[in-house]
Each structure stands twice: as C-alpha cells, then as structure tokens.
Amino acid sequence: MAKRQLNRRQNWRIEKIQTERAARAAKRESQALDALEGGDLGPEQTGLVIAHFGVTVEVEAEEDGQTYRCHLRANLPPLVTGDRVAWRAGNQGNGVIVAQLPRRSELCRPDSRGQLKPVAANVDLIVIVFAPLPEPHANLIDRYLVAAEHAGIRPLLLLNKADLIDEHNAAALDSLLAVYRQLGYPLLEVSAHGGGGMQELQRLLDGHVSVFVGQSGVGKSSLVNSLLPEVDTRVGALSELTGKGTHTTTTARLFHFPGGGDLIDSPGIREFGLVHVSRADIEDGFIEFRDLLGRCRFRDCQHDREPGCALLKALEDGRVQPQRLASYRHILASLPQDEY
Numbered sequence: 001m002a003k004r005q006l007n008r009r010q011n012w013r014i015e016k017i018q019t020e021r022a023a024r025a026a027k028r029e030s031q032a033l034d035a036l037e038g039g040d041l042g043p044e045q046t047g048l049v050i051a052h053f054g055v056t057v058e059v060e061a062e063e064d065g066q067t068y069r070c071h072l073r074a075n076l077p078p079l080v081t082g083d084r085v086a087w088r089a090g091n092q093g094n095g096v097i098v099a100q101l102p103r104r105s106e107l108c109r110p111d112s113r114g115q116l117k118p119v120a121a122n123v124d125l126i127v128i129v130f131a132p133l134p135e136p137h138a139n140l141i142d143r144y145l146v147a148a149e150h151a152g153i154r155p156l157l158l159l160n161k162a163d164l165i166d167e168h169n170a171a172a173l174d175s176l177l178a179v180y181r182q183l184g185y186p187l188l189e190v191s192a193h194g195g196g197g198m199q200e201l202q203r204l205l206d207g208h209v210s211v212f213v214g215q216s217g218v219g220k221s222s223l224v225n226s227l228l229p230e231v232d233t234r235v236g237a238l239s240e241l242t243g244k245g246t247h248t249t250t251t252a253r254l255f256h257f258p259g260g261g262d263l264i265d266s267p268g269i270r271e272f273g274l275v276h277v278s279r280a281d282i283e284d285g286f287i288e289f290r291d292l293l294g295r296c297r298f299r300d301c302q303h304d305r306e307p308g309c310a311l312l313k314a315l316e317d318g319r320v321q322p323q324r325l326a327s328y329r330h331i332l333a334s335l336p337q338d339e340y
C-alpha cells in the first residue's frame with residue numbers, strides 16, 4: 001500500500017518534471033521561431049522531411065540538396081519523415097516550415113495510447129524480407145501483405161540469404177513462393193552476403209521510396225548496409241535514445257540510395273504491419289478473397305465447415321490456396337475477441 005502511494009507520488013513528480021521540461025522547450029521553440037520570423041527569411045521553396053526531432057525537423061531543400069533544421073509554425077499538422085513541405089530558409093542553416101504538401105501515402109502505427117499515428121509519408125514500396133533461416137512463416141508474410149494492401153502501398157517479396165538454399169529447404173521454399181507468384185506479387189531472391197541479385201534489387205528500388213520490413217534475423221540491416229555502404233543507419237536511433245533516456249520510439253530517417261531512390265528506416269518501421277489490423281483490413285488484404293467474401297450462405301460464416309461457404313468452394317476449385325486460407329484463419333484468430 002505504502003509502496004503504491006510512493007509510486008504514485010513518484011509518477012506524479014516525473015510527470016510534473018516532464019510537463020515543465022516540455023513547457024520550457026515549447027517556450028524556447030517559440031522564441032527561436034519569433035527570431036527567425038523577425039529576421040530575413042528566404043523565398044518559399046519545397047523540401048523533403050528527412051528526420052524528425054520532436055519540435056524541429058530536418059529538411060532537405062529540393063533546390064540544392066542541403067539540409068536545414070526547420071522550426072514549425074503552430075498551425076501545421078504533425079509532420080513525419082518523407083513529408084514534402086513548403087518552407088523558407090533563415091540565415092544559419094535553419095528555416096521555417098510554412099505548409100505540408102499533400103501525401104501520397106502514409107504508414108501508421110499505434111502510439112502509446114493505442115491511437116494510430118503516421119510514422120512515414122510518401123512510401124511507395126514495402127519490401128517484405130524473409131529468408132530460409134529463420135524459417136519463414138506464411139502467416140507472417142501474409143500479415144505484412146495485409147498491412148501493405150491496407151496502406152495502399154505496393155509490396156515486394158524479397159527472399160534474402162539465397163546462398164542458404166539447399167536440398168533440405170528448397171522444396172518448402174518453392175511451394176511458399178509459388179503461392180505468391182500465382183497471386184501476382186513481385187518476388188526477388190538475393191543474398192546480402194554473396195551479392196547475388198543485389199543489382200536487380202537496386203534497380204527495383206530506384207525511383208521509389210521504400211521501407212524494409214520483416215522478422216528479426218532475416219538480414220534487413222545487412223541488406224541496407226550493402227545498399228548504403230556510406231551511412232550507419234543506426235545513428236539516428238542511437239542519438240535519440242541517449243537524448244531521451246526512457247523513450248524507446250526512435251526517429252525514422254530518410255536515406256538516399258546512390259543509384260536514386262530512397263529508404264526510410266527506423267526500428268518502429270521495420271515492425272510495421274505486425275500490430276493493429278482489423279477484421280476488415282484482413283478481409284481486404286487477402287486480394288484473392290475480395291470477390292468471395294460476402295457470398296457465403298451464412299452472413300457470419302467462419303469459412304470453417306459451413307455449407308454454402310464461398311471460400312471453401314473456391315478452395316475446392318483451386319482458386320484459393322490452402323496455405324492462404326490457413327493463414328487467413330490464423331490471423332483472424334489472433335485478433336482481440338471483440339473484433340473477431
């Protein structure tokens with residue numbers, strides 16, 4: 001009891017300190033903004049948000065490719081990495097964001113209160129990475145596909161560690177890949193180590209804004225390091241960690257590939273698609289089910305053994321793959337009960 005009270009008091013103190021700290025930061029921020037606005041600002045131009053640091057964002061000028069630390073005017077919607085903005089330069093490598101330009105797409109994740117918040121904008125390719133090892137799970141790949149379909153962003157299935165394909169795993173991998181090939185999803189095999197397929201991958205990434213997602217250990221870092229030999233993609237994440245101590249969310253950063261094309265990366269983005277999907281998202285995300293759902297005899301059909309089930313009929317006719325139906329059921333069953 002006493003301990004709980006103590007905890008509550010501690011929490012209250014921590015909250016008070018955090019509020020005061022935030023208020024001081026906001027005040028400093030508005031003073032900085034006033035000083036900027038009071039000075040000579042350059043003409044309005046367009047730029048790209050390449051990183052986000054709470055009260056300021058790093059903007060790359062479209063014109064000269066230089067980066068500027070920019071302050072935000074109060075009436076702006078929240079900006080994220082990948083946003084295109086209208087901004088005006090100040091005099092010391094800083095500037096002011098004037099407006100957010102329309103987004104073509106958004107990646108969203110729930111925040112600490114469970115509310116969906118955008119974490120990256122204008123991504124147009126989600127690279128779903130898997131490998132012979134750790135052994136790939138169809139339902140995990142399908143979860144990422146559901147998330148990509150839901151975000152309206154094109155997926156690319158990337159089998160990394162192709163050098164590890166041998167007589168023990170080749171058949172299983174082939175049948176896994178055949179399902180996605182039949183659905184029309186683009187597929188590529190590479191080896192971040194051996195270098196096989198990497199040029200082809202680079203070609204597919206050129207001209208796009210991509211994110212890499214996939215299970216731990218499939219080789220996302222290795223792929224990114226091989227594509228971006230010049231930069232340490234962990235830098236942004238680390239400096240945020242030491243800056244804030246307890247905060248585990250780390251900023252997303254946009255990197256340019258040498259051959260053109262961009263990558264947006266952060267630990268949070270790598271896990272995109274593993275949290276929060278609704279039943280409707282799942283039904284929509286299995287593209288071959290779209291024409292079938294709603295055609296079952298029973299409205300609350302669980303597509304399990306019900307007579308007149310359109311999905312089971314399609315399974316029988318070979319229009320739906322057993323692996324996909326199993327995966328669909330598995331993902332649905334993982335939803336909280338009230339959404340099922």
Ligand SMILES: Nc1nc2c(ncn2[C@@H]2O[C@H](COP(=O)(O)OP(=O)(O)OP(=O)(O)O)[C@@H](O)[C@H]2O)c(=O)[nH]1
Nearest residue numbers: 160161191192193194215216217218219220221222
């Ligand atoms: N044989 C082989 N091993 C690879 C290849 N790419 C990566 N690996 C190895 O796989 C392991 C995991 O690679 P990472 O790049 O750390 O994987 P990750 O997906 O970034 O993992 P997380 O950071 O946990 O998300 C490392 O030991 C790599 O050396 C490859 O093409 N072939």
Ligand SMILES: [Zn+2]
Nearest residue numbers: 296301303309
């Ligand atoms: Zn059914």
